[in-house]
Structures are given as structure tokens and as C-alpha cells.
Amino acid sequence: xxxxxxxxxxxxxxxxxxxxxxxxxxxxxxxxxxxxxxxxxxxxxxxxxxxxxxxxxxxxxxxxxxxxxxxxxxxxxxxxxxxxxxxxxxxxxxxxxxxxxxxxxxxxxxxxxxxxxxxxxxxxxxxxxxxxxxxxxxxxxxxxxxxxxxxxxxxxxxxxxxxxxxxxxxxxxxxxxxxxxxxxxxxxxxxxxxxxxxxxxxxxxxxxxxxxxxxxxxxxxxxxxxxxxxxxxxxxxxxxxxxxxxxxxxxxxxxxxxxxxxxxxxxxxxxxxxxxxxxxxxxxxxxxxxxxxxxxxxxxxxxx
Amino acid sequence: xxxxxxxxxxxxxxxxxxxxxxxxxxxxxxxxxxxxxxxxxxxxxxxxxxxxxxxxxxxxxxxxxxxxxxxxxxxxxxxxxxxxxxxxxxxxxxxxxxxx
Numbered sequence: 001x002x003x004x005x006x007x008x009x010x011x012x013x014x015x016x017x018x019x020x021x022x023x024x025x026x027x028x029x030x031x032x033x034x035x036x037x038x039x040x041x042x043x044x045x046x047x048x049x050x051x052x053x054x055x056x057x058x059x060x061x062x063x064x065x066x067x068x069x070x071x072x073x074x075x076x077x078x079x080x081x082x083x084x085x086x087x088x089x090x091x092x093x094x095x096x097x098x099x100x101x102x103x104x105x106x107x108x109x110x111x112x113x114x115x116x117x118x119x120x121x122x123x124x125x126x127x128x129x130x131x132x133x134x135x136x137x138x139x140x141x142x143x144x145x146x147x148x149x150x151x152x153x154x155x156x157x158x159x160x161x162x163x164x165x166x167x168x169x170x171x172x173x174x175x176x177x178x179x180x181x182x183x184x185x186x187x188x189x190x191x192x193x194x195x196x197x198x199x200x201x202x203x204x205x206x207x208x209x210x211x212x213x214x215x216x217x218x219x220x221x222x223x224x225x226x227x228x229x230x231x232x233x234x235x236x237x238x239x240x241x242x243x244x245x246x247x248x249x250x251x252x253x254x255x256x257x258x259x260x261x262x263x264x265x266x267x268x269x270x271x272x273x274x275x276x277x278x279x280x281x282x283x284x285x286x287x288x289x290x291x292x293x294x295x296x297x298x299x300x301x302x303x304x
Numbered sequence: 305x306x307x308x309x310x311x312x313x314x315x316x317x318x319x320x321x322x323x324x325x326x327x328x329x330x331x332x333x334x335x336x337x338x339x340x341x342x343x344x345x346x347x348x349x350x351x352x353x354x355x356x357x358x359x360x361x362x363x364x365x366x367x368x369x370x371x372x373x374x375x376x377x378x379x380x381x382x383x384x385x386x387x388x389x390x391x392x393x394x395x396x397x398x399x400x401x402x403x404x
Contacts (some may be wrong), residue, residue, distance in 0.1 A: 023317070023320075024317075024319045024320045024373060024374065024377040025317060025318055025319035027322065028319060028374055028376075028377070051394075052384060052387070052388065052393035052394055053313050053314070053356070053380070053381075054395075055397065056313075056379075056380035056383050056384040056397075056403070057377065057380040057381075058377075059380070059399055059403065060376035060377070060379050060380045063373075063376070063404070064375070064376035064387045065376065066366075082394075085395070086394065086396070086397065089396075089397070089399060090397070090399055093399030093400050105402075121388045124399065124400055143338060175358070
């Protein structure tokens with residue numbers, strides 16, 4: 001039995017890779033790829049008549065395999081299926097770090113899942129509040145209700161858009177410039193930031209179109225996403241590269257934090273660093289840059 | 305648990321095992337074939353029998369076709385086949401109890 005440490009609500013999640021929970025060959029060594037999180041899938045990847053088998057496999061994988069620092073999230077079946085309640089029981093009993101709510105459309109959906117998670121935590125003697133939640137927005141209604149969904153529970157750590165289903169609803173297809181989901185991504189990012197949770201982009205499914213993938217990742221970073229869902233390990237490296245801070249950003253963040261410590265000790269609230277005005281509003285961003293740099297192996301100092 | 309009807313779980317893909325259970329009257333009759341029989345045959349047999357015992361299965365014909373499954377996969381496939389044969393695989397599984 002591998003006891004997993006208590007999940008952190010806010011941690012680095014640049015890459016979240018989907019894995020079919022029904023395939024033993026995939027889930028047994030998913031941690032070797034170095035993605036920040038893996039997403040064991042009980043939903044679309046698992047055929048309707050194998051949902052039961054996938055849960056048995058998932059339970060033993062969670063209990064037996066040492067995933068190390070890789071976060072383990074499980075995507076459960078939608079609330080309109082007969083599967084989601086047993087999915088939640090197995091996730092909680094197995095000690096998954098978090099649950100991804102598929103096809104989330106309202107705060108009530110989050111609360112429904114939260115109630116079932118809480119009941120399962122009680123049933124299996126798991127610490128109350130341990131199991132985190134994230135929501136996948138897959139429909140126009142989900143996007144319109146993004147803020148109430150993001151703010152629905154203290155267990156919520158993030159929200160993601162699911163491109164396949166969403167584009168279908170909108171009668172569009174992936175476009176090179178991302179215009180097909182520009183508004184939806186923007187609205188979801190606003191909602192996530194307003195609620196203080198993380199925000200993840202959808203998968204890029206055409207594995208042969210590396211240029212298209214790279215353009216999308218660059219746009220994700222520019223829009224302010226925390227990370228991206230992936231379907232193949234070969235996509236991990238580029239995302240980590242793009243989401244890593246530059247050396248210049250790291251030096252700047254260090255300078256800001258050092259100056260802030262000195263100046264605030266001396267009773268000064270606003271000051272300049274390299275000719276730029278800095279006040280307390282810049283501090284969280286600088287700290288975030290250094291935490292990211294540390295995770296990428298680019299910073300070893302003690303400022304964060 | 306009593307094996308009521310034939311049931312199967314798992315696939316013949318690499319790292320998986322296909323487990324079939326059928327009603328029996330004379331204890332556990334295990335037929336095992338494995339791509340790693342020489343190295344792990346005994347270990348696989350022990351895992352399958354232990355899992356059946358934990359589930360309280362005393363009489364059954366069990367066929368395991370192993371393709372290099374880890375212990376955790378073997379257990380999962382045996383349990384799923386047994387619960388399926390009793391028509392109880394869809395809900396209220398005793399996670400952490402008989403299934404562990």
C-alpha cells in the first residue's frame with residue numbers, strides 16, 4: 001500500500017496527461033513521463049461495458065503504484081450517467097488526489113459531487129476535505145456559468161475547457177488562430193482568476209501537427225493559463241519549456257522580492273527596481289515566477 | 305461469494321490478464337497460462353488464489369491467461385470477474401474490505 005501525501009490545492013500543474021484507467025499497460029508506469037499531473041480516465045476512454053473493470057484496475061493502481069510527486073486526478077463519468085457515484089467511492093477509497101467533474105454546468109453540479117465525496121470520505125475513513133475537485137466545462141452553459149462553478153467549493157483547485165464537446169456544441173472546429181474558442185477560453189480564465197483557482201486548456205489531438213500544437217501552447221501561455229491537458233507524453237516537454245520562466249524574468253523577480261524585503265522593513269511602500277515602479281501588487285507575481293522557476297530546476301535560492 | 309454464472313474480465317493485451325470464472329463444485333480448479341510462466345508462474349497462482357480466498361470463493365473453475373500483468377492487475381481482473389458472475393460489479397463494491 002502506498003500512502004499518498006495530502007494533496008496540495010495549489011501546486012504546479014503545467015501538464016495534465018490523460019490515461020485510460022482500464023489499460024494496465026498505461027497506468028502502471030505513467031509517472032515516468034514527468035508530467036505534473038496524470039488524469040486517469042473512467043469516462044470517455046472506457047467503453048460502457050468496461051466501467052466496472054476500470055474501477056477495479058483504478059483502485060489497485062492507486063493503492064499499489066508509487067506515483068511519486070506526480071499528482072493523480074481521476075476523471076469520473078458525468079452526472080447524467082449511472083456510474084458517477086461508484087466512481088467517486090472508488091476515487092476516495094483509493095486515495096486519488098482529486099476528481100475531475102466531467103460536463104460540469106452549474107455550481108449545483110459541483111455541490112452534488114462534493115456531497116458524494118464527503119459521504120465517501122466518511123465511509124472510508126478518509127480525512128474530510130482531502131479529496132480535491134476540478135471541473136471540466138464542455139458546453140456553452142458551463143462556460144456561461146463558469147464563475148459560479150469556480151467558486152462553488154473550497155475543494156475546487158481548477159477548471160478546464162474540454163474542446164471536443166464544446167466545439168461540437170458551437171458548430172465549429174479547431175482553427176489555427178484559436179478564434180473558435182477565444183471567447184470561451186477568455187471567459188473561463190476570467191472566472192478562474194476571479195475565484196482564485198487555476199485554469200487549464202484543452203487537449204490538442206492532432207499528434208502529427210507539431211507546429212499547430214506549439215502555436216496553441218504559446219497562445220495558452222500568453223492568455224494566462226496555468227497549464228494544458230495532454231494526450232501523449234511527447235507533448236510534455238514543449239509545454240514545460242514554454243511555461244518555464246525566462247532567466248530575465250527570474251532575475252527580475254529576485255530583485256523585486258529582495259528590494260521589497262529591504263524597503264518594507266524600512267517602512268517604504270512604493271519604490272523602483274531598474275527604473276520601474278514596484279509596490280505590493282507585484283509581489284505575488286514575483287513569488288509565482290520563483291516558485292515556477294524552482295519547479296523547473298532554474299532557481300535554488302531561499303526567497304520562496 | 306458464490307460463482308453463479310460464467311463471467312470474464314480483462315484482455316489479452318500486454319501487461320494485462322484475462323480471467324474467466326465458471327461455477328464449480330469441487331474447490332478451486334485453476335488453469336493458468338502465462339507469457340512469463342517460468343519466472344512468475346508460482347507468484348501468479350498464489351495471487352489468484354489469495355484473491356479468491358479473500359472474496360470467499362470456495363468453488364469455481366478459474367482460467368487465467370496472463371500476458372505479464374502486475375499483481376495489482378491480476379487482483380483487479382479476478383475481482384471483477386467474480387463480482388460480474390454474481391451480478392454485483394456495478395455498485396457498492398467493498399473497497400478496502402474484501403477488495404484490497
